[in-house]
Amino acid sequence: MAKHSFRGGIHPNDGKNLSKKKPIVDVLPGKELVFPLSQHIGAPAVAVVAKGDVVLRGQLIAQAGGFVSAPIYSSVSGVVKTIEPRRVVTGDLVNSIVITNDEQYNEVTYEEVDDVTLLTKEQIIEKIQVAGIVGMGGAGFPTHVKLSPKEPDKIDYCIANCAECEPYLTSDYRRMVEEPEKLVEGLKIILSLFDNAKGILAVEDNKPDCIATLKKLTKDEPRILVKALKTKYPQGSERQLIFATTKRAINCEQLPADAGCVVNNVDTIVAIYNAVKHGRPLMQRIVTVTGDCIRRPQNFRVFTGMMYSELIEQAGGFKVQPEKIVSGGPMMGFGLIDLEVPTTKTASALLCISKDEVSRAKPKACINCGLCAEVCPGRVVPKMLADYAERGDEESFKKKNGMECCECGCCSYVCPAKRNLTQSIKSMRKIILSKKKR
């Protein structure tokens, strides 16, 4: 049978061997935790605590700033030290609540639900919204918004994005190995919101063990299918994933719901399960700490708000001096200026590389080889778009479908002239998007 896939994409060295056999390890945070008020797409959260307040683990510290927003919870018990702008992974300064950890980990009590099937749809969505769940694959789109499309009856597929196509990342893989039941239960909760939908667990075929376990777990679930995807980056990109699993293609102006789909990644679905079943807000996630500089690459269960520098220590520190540190995967992650930034709801990995291939490669003249167009999942011609972007030609950029770019990075990766195509296109997209907003 032909594997589920899309046209284009690349096969980089996946680096997953460094950490894929390492079980998830719980780590405790240090003295100070930082909770940026904006760690999701949409309005920033609004702080509901003040300097000096005593907080418990699991206590609300910032409430949602609107419908498209998400509340934030303290992951430790302690005292609010201050609320001030702090540096985050993107390099921006974001207003953040800083909490001094009292290391007691006194928790609030959570509202357990014995039988989730007795909950109404509204109750489920409310629980997800209250728990502050956002898309944990990296985008950080508030999950309750995703799960509230205009016409829930027209949703045909609820897709669990288990592709984990980014090189080096193994956090979703470890989840599927260690807690596959939670993933399946979480997907069943999502399915209970959409009466006409089927659930799809979409896994890349480089994880045959997960495919087997998930198939076994869902063999008595008529509404859930396990689909093996061809291993290829960016198979887990939302639009490509929808196409690979359902043969429906949406453009940049459409939402997955327009194709009758709802897509959530592994960690998000497990968070949904924890929120609905156990009443626990989102304050932990799995982070892969890896790269050739790390002494002991690991998968950690991390308290959000914990500093990246502490994760490096927990992983045994550096064995060689890193040249570049990336928050997230190497294809779409952010290059860090320093390690004193907090982990957030969307932090999937910390990648430390000893040799930065980007700064070593000097961009040369384009030879028009067309590889960028061959690999582009958005079916545009990146080299032309980058030319328009560098010239500031917004009209041509838009006319040649520049806004269809998903910034996956495939074009820059393959370019033999080492042009920074993604960067140019991304910059132009930002300019055009900011003009649209005004």
Add this chain to the structure above:
Amino acid sequence: MDELLKVSSNPHIRSKLSTDKIMLCVIIALLPATIFGTINFGLYGLVVVLTSVVSCVVTELLFELILKKDITVNDLSAVVTGLLLGLNMPPKAPIYLPIIGGIFAILVVKMVFGGLGQNFMNPALGARCFLIISFPAAMTNFVCDAYSGATPLALIKSGESVDLYNMIIGRTSGTIGETSMVAIVCGAIFLILLGIIDLRIPGTYIVTFALFIGLFGGHGFDTYYISTQLAGGGLMLGAFFMATDYVTRPVTRAGQYVFGAILGILTGIFRVFGASAEGVSYAIIIANLLVPLIEKITYPRAFGRGGEHL
């Protein structure tokens, strides 16, 4: 941490492929044709090819030194141009031909338009056509030690018969690198296996040309006649090594099929109705000029906007 970290936009990894590696592969792929040319026509043929290469590289180097630009000869593209130009020379070409040709190819066709990636026409073919117009006698004199002169295509045109087997092996007169279909195809297979070129342009070119010859060549779909047309002249060298030149072919997938079809038709017209038995060089440089137009009308439709998805 003692040292500052590097920060850049995503992605943070790069493939190992580079411009100079691609060029090196093309050079390697042209070696069978070069070696066969040397065996077929003698050492002087090799001298002509090497002179052309040196002329191209030196021209590019001097141009950049004089204008104080970044030196780009190490990307090996000038070597490829020189090699292709040399392989398109007659075996007894006077030594000034490759020298002038190399200077014209690099200076006039490539560098003044902005160097690598900016030229609108294949430099080697631009120079070859310039030489044919400027030095018609020397450029079309194929007399050498081994062969009496007339190329197989010229013989066919005047109604004489040729030996197809010798044409495929390459034991005929012609330019240094074009005669051996076997050597050229070996090099082309190497490039196709490495993914550096694909069959879209050469395939469409050859099929369209064969159809054209079948329809208008005056011999119907005669396998022998069509085979001699395919094996003769610069068709194989042109289709696999010059029509596929990245810079001067359309970058769009659909455009590449259109480009190949135009090449097939133009070559057919030139060979069937033209005064000369040849036509590949002119067909390619004319089609080169149509590339911006082809790219404009064949720009792909985006994902989710009706484009192909698989």
